Amino acid sequence: MRVYFLDSSALVKRYISEIGSTWVLGLFEPALNHEILVAAVTGVEIVAAITRRARGGSISTLDATTVSNQFKNDWLTEYQVVEITENIINSGMRLAELHGLRGYDAIQLAAGIAINQLCLANSLLPVIFVSADKELNTAASNEGLIVENPNNYP
Numbered sequence: 001m002r003v004y005f006l007d008s009s010a011l012v013k014r015y016i017s018e019i020g021s022t023w024v025l026g027l028f029e030p031a032l033n034h035e036i037l038v039a040a041v042t043g044v045e046i047v048a049a050i051t052r053r054a055r056g057g058s059i060s061t062l063d064a065t066t067v068s069n070q071f072k073n074d075w076l077t078e079y080q081v082v083e084i085t086e087n088i089i090n091s092g093m094r095l096a097e098l099h100g101l102r103g104y105d106a107i108q109l110a111a112g113i114a115i116n117q118l119c120l121a122n123s124l125l126p127v128i129f130v131s132a133d134k135e136l137n138t139a140a141s142n143e144g145l146i147v148e149n150p151n152n153y154p
Contacts, residue, residue, distance in 0.1 A: 001033045002128055005082075005115050007108040008045035009132035010150050011038060014074075015046065015067045016053060020132060020150025027130075028078075037080045037127070039088075039111040041104055046071050082111045099139035109140055116145055 004027055013024040027034055047068055054064035075081075082088075084107060091110035095101055101109065108131070116127040129145040131137050137147045 003035045003119055004128045004130055005037045005112040007131040008042050010130040012046055012049045013150055015071050019154050023150045023153035037082055037115055039082050039108050040084050043075055105136045
């Protein structure tokens with residue numbers, strides 16, 4: 001069992017087929033018993049990404065509705081949601097300044113770092129930070145996280 005923290009750019013691959021989707025789907029194999037954590041803002045980001053794909057015509061409105069409903073169901077049952085605390089906000093502001101990250105990317109990274117600190121404090125293996133965003137991955141790596149980019153697994 002490993003602990004994975006997925007940002008929105010990685011988790012969306014579970015719901016919309018694109019490069020890296022097969023690799024992301026593999027994280028959810030029941031026999032592996034992985035813990036999948038996501039930041040609370042991820043819920044909004046995934047629904048927005050699905051909706052924008054439908055509006056852009058890359059998926060049908062019917063498929064978007066189906067996928068969005070599946071995600072909302074999974075949100076309640078399959079993910080450990082990391083609430084956005086004042087400490088995460090403060091860390092996110094520092095990370096945004098330090099690495100020049102977009103707002104929600106800084107929050108994603110701050111949440112991943114917080115989870116990693118909890119894992120290490122409890123003698124668990126370090127978290128694996130999963131993102132398809134190169135800039136965010138560089139920042140996460142610079143912050144000492146183990147990083148996986150699903151786009152490296154076509």
